[in-house]
Amino acid sequence: MSRILLVEDEKNQRELYAAELRDDGYEVEEASDGKMAVEKVKSSKYDLVVLDIRMPEMDGIEALGKILSRDKKIPIVIHTAYSNYKSNFMTWTADAYVTKSSNLDELKTKIAEILAARGQA
């Protein structure tokens, strides 16, 4: 079972995504900001990180850098309400960029693809 770290500051959303992903059979850990996410990555091992951009304390971009400096291979999916930063995600060296939607199909598909590619379905 793949372990996913879900980083999202909005409680209602976080709970929604966590519930959906768990329904799909993933093991989901939650973090409410970038700082907490970095802490969690340090202390535990995850197969994938779903990362929001706009968060208090430490935003997603800063967290992304810190997580990658800790573990270069960990796949990261940027999951944000911003649709206009999509062109930047390659330079941020994330693995995917998904714009938030009430329909979680895109997010779920990307996660599945990335994990399948890593042989960890």
Next chain:
Amino acid sequence: MLIKKILLNLSLYIPDVALILFLTEEGIFVPEERSHFIVVLVYFLIKISLHNIVAFFCFIKPYSAVKDILLQFQRGRYSMADSAHVLKPSACFGDLFELLRSTGRYLDNLVGSQNDEIEKFRELYNNVILSANSYFVVLNARDEVIFANKSFSANFRYTDDGILGLRLEDIFYIIPGRFSDAIDNVKKRGQSAVLRKIKLISRRKISLIADIKISRVTVQGEKQYIVVMDDITSQWRKDYQISLISQISESLQRDEEVERILYAILTAVTSGSGLGFNRAMLFLYNEQKKILTGKMAVGPDSMEEAVQIWGSVQNEELNLLGGGPDAPPVLQTNGAFYKQVVTSNFAINGNTLFADVFNKRAPVHIYDAASDPRVDPETRKFMDVSEFVVVPLCSANKALGVVVADNKFNGAPIYEDHVELLSIFAVQASLSIDSYNSLTSVKERMEHIQAKQEAIVESEKMAAVGRIAAHIAHEIRNPLVTVGGYARRILQSVKKPQKTLEDIEKAASIILHESERLEKILSNVMDFSRPSPLIREYNNLNDVVKDTYYLLKNVLQERKITATLDLEQKLPLVKSDFNQLKQVVLNLLQNAMDATPAGGSIILKTGLTETHIYIRIKDSGTGISPEAMDKIFDPFFTSKITGVGLGLAVVKKIVNDHNGEIVISNNSEGGCQFSVELLRPS
């Protein structure tokens, strides 16, 4: 009686005495003997006759000589040839004659020296007149010339005596109305007249422009008129050139066509007030065909036409290009000459004079086309005149063509200074053409840039709209996504009975909460675009600063930023909205914190100037880039990836509502300072 007897005897021997006695004695003494008396009388007659004959032969020669001399004296000739009337000093009247001669010589010297003085004066006088470039003519009451100074007669090609007795009409082709009116006026009323810029052309083909003064004098009871002409032709020409050049450059600014300029140039070359050539033609280089092609020609078809034109332009002010787009320049002629020129071509690699001038870019002055080897048969035939000038039209970069000018009709000689003027003129004209061309290309480029600029502005606007849209989209998408997501879950739970009612309730309450949030976001956006009413109270700005500082004190500490308060204690109260000002300071302080790295410092200062009361927030952060400075107050502009981009826009709005201003500056030691300045209460 004794005396009587003695005298009588004596008279017998000396008849003269007897004769005297006749006359001097009282009464008439009649000799006693009649025969004696007759003898005396005969003797006496013979003696008188002899005397007369002797006198005649002795005195006739000196008499006529003296008479002759006196007659010469009367005529003003005081010296005579020595050979004339030679009489020996010893001869009869010789002394007297010699005396006359010496008197003559004396008089001659006297008069001669006076004449020298007069001649010297006259020479000086003439020199003065010559150097003043003035012509003097004196007319009698019948308008005949009774005196003309040397420069007048020389200039108009008359001998000093040949001009005498002529009338002005005999000398000039046309006497302009202004001139003849002025002469009439002087005659009738004795009023002196001064005329400016009178254009004259003489019957001997000399043209000039002159300022003329006419005045009346009375000499020995006879009225005479002095006409003084100041030749201002060259001055006029210079003025004309300057005026023309300025008109040309004006026309460039008016975006006139180059053809128009060329036309003006040729007109300037030909008009009497310009360079005064009879004809001028322009050949321009055709790059594709490699030929000089006749582009334009200005000039009369005949002398009669030339004279007619002279008359018609007398009162025209120089205005080659004005008078509307269709107004022709003064000397427009579309006659045979024009047609001849515009249908002629000269190949530039051909062996023609024009091509030569074009290629060598040096003017050529042909004096005698018939014998000059530089003139090819084609050109000779084309020009059909012995003297002409060909001048290149060339700018610094390239040759544009040639200008050809001649005096075909009046055959007036072309002077070197005319050639020089024409060359200078051609250079100026070329520059005009060149600058016209570059102006055109600059204009095109300008238009291009302008179009680009407009596109940039447009895209900039679009970018701003995009930024606004992106921001609003982000703000709205978050709650919307949540609402949608939970709605899906409710739907699923309807399909999947294992979901509890509790789950549905939770989802519904989240949907409700997020909907409220959405409404709030929208009203926030609306608030920004709609003025909110200010609550005006008297507040101490120190309180505003302190309140805000305490709000963020913990965050500052956490980020290891040192914040210092530097508050002016004697701050007057300012009528303001406390909460809104707090918002201002809060936003500025937050920005300062975001820009300042750990270990940095922020100073919050209040104070007074003569006119303002201020709050300054100074940080030791990264400062503001020039690009950011321009749009720092734009709504939704942000340098932070998670920034909203409304902070400073709100600050600006609130400060404007308080009739204050914000001054931003980068500190020389790094970081920047925002100063909120409100008007000091009076």
